[in-house]
Structures are given as C-alpha cells and as structure tokens.
Amino acid sequence: MHRKTIAELAAGLERKEFSSVELTQTHLARIERLDPILNSFITTTPEIALAQARAADERIAKGEAGPLTGIPIAQKDIFCTKGVRTSCGSRMLDNFISPYDACVVERFSAAGAVMLGKLNMDEFAMGSSNETSYYGPVKNPWNTGTVPGGSSGGSAAAVAARLAAGATGTDTGGSIRQPAAFCGITGLKPTYGRISRWGMIAFASSLDQAGPMARTAEDCAIMLQTMAGFDERDSTCVDRPVPDYCAALANNLDGLRIGLPKEFFGEGLDPAIASLIQEAVDEYRKLGATVKEVSLPNMHLSVPAYYVVAPAECSSNLARFDGVRFGHRCENPADLADLYTRSRGEGFGAEVKRRILIGTYALSAGYYDAYYLKAQKVRRLISEDFRRAFEEVDVIMGPTAPSVAFEFGAKSADPIAMYLSDIYTIAVNLAGLPGMSIPVGFADGLPVGMQIIGGYFSEDRLLNVAHRYQQATDWHTHVPTGIAD
Numbered sequence: 001m002h003r004k005t006i007a008e009l010a011a012g013l014e015r016k017e018f019s020s021v022e023l024t025q026t027h028l029a030r031i032e033r034l035d036p037i038l039n040s041f042i043t044t045t046p047e048i049a050l051a052q053a054r055a056a057d058e059r060i061a062k063g064e065a066g067p068l069t070g071i072p073i074a075q076k077d078i079f080c081t082k083g084v085r086t087s088c089g090s091r092m093l094d095n096f097i098s099p100y101d102a103c104v105v106e107r108f109s110a111a112g113a114v115m116l117g118k119l120n121m122d123e124f125a126m127g128s129s130n131e132t133s134y135y136g137p138v139k140n141p142w143n144t145g146t147v148p149g150g151s152s153g154g155s156a157a158a159v160a161a162r163l164a165a166g167a168t169g170t171d172t173g174g175s176i177r178q179p180a181a182f183c184g185i186t187g188l189k190p191t192y193g194r195i196s197r198w199g200m201i202a203f204a205s206s207l208d209q210a211g212p213m214a215r216t217a218e219d220c221a222i223m224l225q226t227m228a229g230f231d232e233r234d235s236t237c238v239d240r241p242v243p244d245y246c247a248a249l250a251n252n253l254d255g256l257r258i259g260l261p262k263e264f265f266g267e268g269l270d271p272a273i274a275s276l277i278q279e280a281v282d283e284y285r286k287l288g289a290t291v292k293e294v295s296l297p298n299m300h301l302s303v304p305a306y307y308v309v310a311p312a313e314c315s316s317n318l319a320r321f322d323g324v325r326f327g328h329r330c331e332n333p334a335d336l337a338d339l340y341t342r343s344r345g346e347g348f349g350a351e352v353k354r355r356i357l358i359g360t361y362a363l364s365a366g367y368y369d370a371y372y373l374k375a376q377k378v379r380r381l382i383s384e385d386f387r388r389a390f391e392e393v394d395v396i397m398g399p400t401a402p403s404v405a406f407e408f409g410a411k412s413a414d415p416i417a418m419y420l421s422d423i424y425t426i427a428v429n430l431a432g433l434p435g436m437s438i439p440v441g442f443a444d445g446l447p448v449g450m451q452i453i454g455g456y457f458s459e460d461r462l463l464n465v466a467h468r469y470q471q472a473t474d475w476h477t478h479v480p481t482g483i484a485d
C-alpha cells in the first residue's frame with residue numbers, strides 16, 4: 001500500500017480495496033520500524049491519525065470523499081497544530097502546545113486527510129541540511145550517511161521512505177526544492193501569496209511560502225488544490241481564484257518555450273548534474289518543447305541579498321520568543337534582562353543566533369542603507385531579470401542544487417559553503433515566483449533534482465510540465481533500497 005501515490009491510494013480507497021484505517025496503520029507501523037533510523041518525525045500523532053482515518057472511512061462509505069479523504073500525510077513542524085507540540089525544530093518551542101491550527105492544517109483536516117505527525121526540520125527553518133534541528137539530524141533514505149537537505153528535510157525523507165504519502169514543506173530560500181532534490185521526490189514552492197501563512201511560524205515573512213512535497217507532480221497538484229486559496233487572516237495572501245490543478249496536468253507541451261539561464265550552468269555545478277539536466281531537457285524536446293539560452297545577470301547577487309533580507313526579517317520575527325509569553329523560560333531569572341538573555345541564549349541554537357545577530361546588525365542605525373536598503377534594490381533587479389526572461393520563454397529550467405546530498409558535517413563548519421547549496425533556488429524566493437524540483441536521475445547513487453521555474457501564479461503550468469515528464473520517464477518511481485522496500 002505504501003508504494004502507491006496519493007492518486008492511486010484515493011482510487012484504492014474509493015474501490016474499497018483497503019480502508020483508511022488499514023492504510024493509516026500501515027504507515028504508522030512503517031514509521032515505528034524505520035523512523036528510529038531516519039529521525040524524520042519530531043512527534044507522531046497516532047490517536048489523531050486513527051480518529052481521522054475512522055472519520056474518513058465513514059465519509060468514503062457515504063460517498064462524500066474528496067481526493068485527500070483518508071490519505072495519510074504529515075505536517076512540517078512549523079505549522080501550528082491544535083493540542084499538539086509545534087516545536088519548529090527548536091528547544092525554544094519544545095514545550096509549546098499550539099492552541100490553534102494553521103490555515104494549511106485546517107484545510108487538510110477539512111479535506112479529510114489523516115495527519116500522521118509533525119516532521120523534523122532545521123531550527124526555525126534556518127539551514128540546508130537538517131543539521132540545525134534541536135531534535136537531531138534527519139538521515140537521507142538513499143544513503144543514511146548523507147543529509148536529506150533542508151530545511152524541510154524531515155518532509156522529504158518521510159515521503160522518499162514511504163512513511164507518508166505526502167507532506168507539507170515551507171520554502172523561504174530553497175527549503176522545499178533542495179530537500180526534494182536530495183531525496184528524489186517532487187516539491188513545489190508556489191507563488192508568494194498563493195497559500196496562507198496563517199499559523200505557519202514566521203522566519204522571513206516576505207519570503208516564506210508553504211507548499212506540497214510528494215512523489216509525483218500529480219500528487220502535488222492534489223495537495224496544492226487543498227492548500228491554495230485566499231485567507232483573510234494572512235494580509236499577504238492573494239485573493240485570486242484557484243485553478244483546477246489536476247485538469248491542466250495532461251495538456252500537451254507542443255511549443256513550450258524552455259529557457260536555460262547560462263548562469264545556472266557555470267562553475268561550481270557538479271558536471272554529472274549538468275549532464276542529467278541536459279538529458280531531461282532533451283526529453284522535453286521530444287515532448288515538443290523548444291529550448292534557448294536566457295540570462296539572469298543578477299543571479300550571483302541572490303545569496304548575498306538573501307542573507308541580508310532573511311536575517312533582518314528573522315531578527316524581527318524571533319523577537320517574540322522572550323521567555324515571557326510562550327516557549328522556553330530559563331530557571332530562576334534574577335531580573336527581566338536576565339530572563340530575556342538566558343531564555344533566548346538557552347532556547348536558540350547556533351545558526352539561529354547567527355541569523356539574529358546578522359539581522360540586527362543589518363537593520364541597526366547607520367547600516368540600514370548600506371545593507372537592508374541595498375539588498376531590497378538587488379531584489380528588484382533579480383525580479384526584473386526574471387520578468388525579462390519570461391518575455392522570451394514560458395518556463396526556466398536548471399539544476400535545483402549544485403551537488404547531490406553531502407555527508408553529515410561536510411558544511412557545518414562553514415556557513416557560507418552551506419548557504420551556497422541554495423544558489424539556484426534563492427533568487428526564486430526573492431522574486432516571489434513559483435518553482436518546482438523533480439527527480440531526473442542519479443549521480444553517485446544519489447538523486448538529482450531539476451528545477452522548473454514559472455511566471456507568477458503559473459503553478460498549473462509547472463505541474464503540467466512536470467507531469468508530462470513523469471509520464472515519459474520513471475525517475476520519480478525509484479525507491480531507496482533497504483529503507484523503503
């Protein structure tokens with residue numbers, strides 16, 4: 001059962017080949033058996049899952065099921081879940097039981113989905129390897145000596161290992177796409193504003209966006225259908241109709257104009273990855289696409305601009321964790337200053353502290369114009385680069401990450417080396433565009449992801465482009481041996 005995609009599981013439930021309770025029990029048993037190795041879950045919620053599965057079976061029996069009714073999924077632990085610990089991968093929130101559900105969680109519940117638990121992640125989504133989690137790193141199911149990527153590493157590993165049929169992720173600077181690439185799954189970061197951020201713990205509010213992570217583009221379409229749409233509780237959520245993402249999947253790709261940015265194929269890219277991307281692009285030629293080189297001249301400024309904007313917003317957002325209202329509080333504070341200092345000092349890990357310090361510095365009087373204002377101008381230049389490219393092409397393709405999954409510890413001592421693993425993804429966040437990662441092969445036995453970037457609100461087109469490729473190839477069907485057999 002666990003090998004089936006969400007679309008296949010929904011068909012099986014409808015035909016009564018198995019019940020949601022059976023399906024849920026199968027996944028819970030797999031988590032119990034395999035997650036001690038992978039560490040992809042921070043919290044499992046078997047009682048909630050089985051209650052939701054029973055309710056789903058009733059709904060299916062009455063003929064009132066939707067495409068996600070009875071499907072076992074899991075939530076990144078950045079989404080607030082009522083009555084369930086919501087840690088954001090941090091000691092700061094280790095004791096935090098959320099009093100409400102995030103909008104995304106509400107929508108999955110309303111659709112009748114089953115929540116298996118909360119997934120491991122880099123602390124407050126800051127990281128690209130899952131090594132910054134207070135709960136320990138997640139292992140990559142393809143090779144447990146390598147990282148799963150981050151920050152949505154628990155989501156990617158759980159889906160790759162068939163512990164959940166689908167998972168939510170969030171992407172501030174590559175956090176859905178890079179782990180999807182490292183674990184050989186499909187992930188979509190939608191346009192900024194497509195999905196409500198309400199109840200999603202804020203890291204960098206002008207960049208954060210939730211999205212689906214699953215095995216296929218079709219499954220991502222099914223999940224996005226439920227996640228997308230206006231919510232007045234998030235002032236940046238866009239009030240715009242949600243298209244039927246599944247209806248567009250099978251459209252043919254005749255005449256699709258693909259752009260390959262020359263900046264994506266330069267120095268620093270693993271040559272094995274470059275050739276797999278070229279092979280995938282050749283497949284698209286066979287499917288009727290035309291291919292041309294485009295340029296994103298300000299791409300090289302994306303990582304530096306991100307590491308001003310994101311820490312600046314993080315220093316402001318994380319000011320709320322003060323030991324007073326919720327989260328970690330130090331023992332016996334001497335006075336208020338001691339309470340703040342020790343609670344934050346004990347509650348946050350090293351990477352989070354680094355970002356808060358960078359952000360506070362960048363925003364401080366005298367440095368604001370030199371850093372923050374300048375980074376905002378660069379952001380505008382990057383958006384303009386994409387706008388110009390999309391005058392000539394429909395989608396942009398390139399590698400998701402410059403390397404395959406790396407070994408634990410390989411980049412932890414060098415923050416800049418770690419930051420560079422998001423070199424191809426971050427510009428998309430700065431511009432607010434949608435982007436996907438799909439599996440296109442293996443290098444050194446590890447999965448390689450290709451990124452597909454589209455214009456604003458072109459998620460239907462991206463999913464269509466990804467789906468047609470997945471119908472013509474089988475990279476997305478490969479299963480990590482040993483762990484996920």
Ligand SMILES: NC(=O)C[C@H](N)C(=O)O
Pocket residue numbers: 125126127128150151170171172173174175176203310422
């Ligand atoms: N949250 C993200 O998108 C991850 C990014 N690597 C960061 O550390 O900021």
